[in-house]
Amino acid sequence: MSSDYNHDPSEDQRSLWSQEQNDLKKQLVLEDAVSFDAATLTGLKYVGGVDLSFPLGDHENAVACLIVMKMPDLQIVYKEFLHTKLHLPYISGFLAFREVEPLLKLINQLKSNKPEFYPQVILVDGNGLLHPRRFGIASHLGVLCQTPTVGVAKNFLVIPSEFDDMGSLKGKFKESLFRKGDDYKLVGAASGAVYGTALRTSNTATNPVFVSQGHLVSLETAIKIVLNTSPLYRIPEPIRAADLESRAYIRSNVLL
């Protein structure tokens, strides 16, 4: 009765998904190819944010939300929801296969209905490069919609082969991040590759946010964008708004 819903996919399934991630990764661009000045963010007018929320205890029904905010005032200029049924469970390392479809649908809908508000970069709730195969949902979504994306995760995704001692890592965050803007680069021990950074986005919130490149942006630019969209809280406004709005949507609608 406890293991009736053991969602562990077979090794074959994991292998197929991994292969798909590796295939799509061939299209991944990790340099700035943005429509604004990457160094100063001059010309950055619209930033998007996406997130999904679920009704209590419901793993199937979800409400996806896409928010577009105007810079530098961070006012919402576009907001759209999509109530969908997810077919796969959450599996660490394969989040995109569960959530990317409704997000892509919202983005394409915006592109055809209100192209004037199409964002120059989209902040995604989850990781990009900071991923076992260096292709998390932020990168996945970016490649599929061919738009710059940045991954922003609230929790550190363990990658055993690269970051063995999580205990000392958590300590490192606390002892190296003193104020907003401080960051601690996440370098894989085995490969020496930079996966992303633990970034402190608030002076009151001690815990950092984990920023990694999604698609078409450098890590430096990703950090600037996250800092510039987090004037008050730990979570960047576009993602925070998508989270708040999608939850409000669920609360005000009787689903099921």
Place this chain on the structure above:
DNA sequence: GCGACAG
């Protein structure tokens, strides 16, 4: 074999 595991 055990433990760890974005949302």
Place this chain on the structure above:
DNA sequence: ATCTTGTCGC
């Protein structure tokens, strides 16, 4: 991911 009240600090 999701539920919840108070409470501490500026």
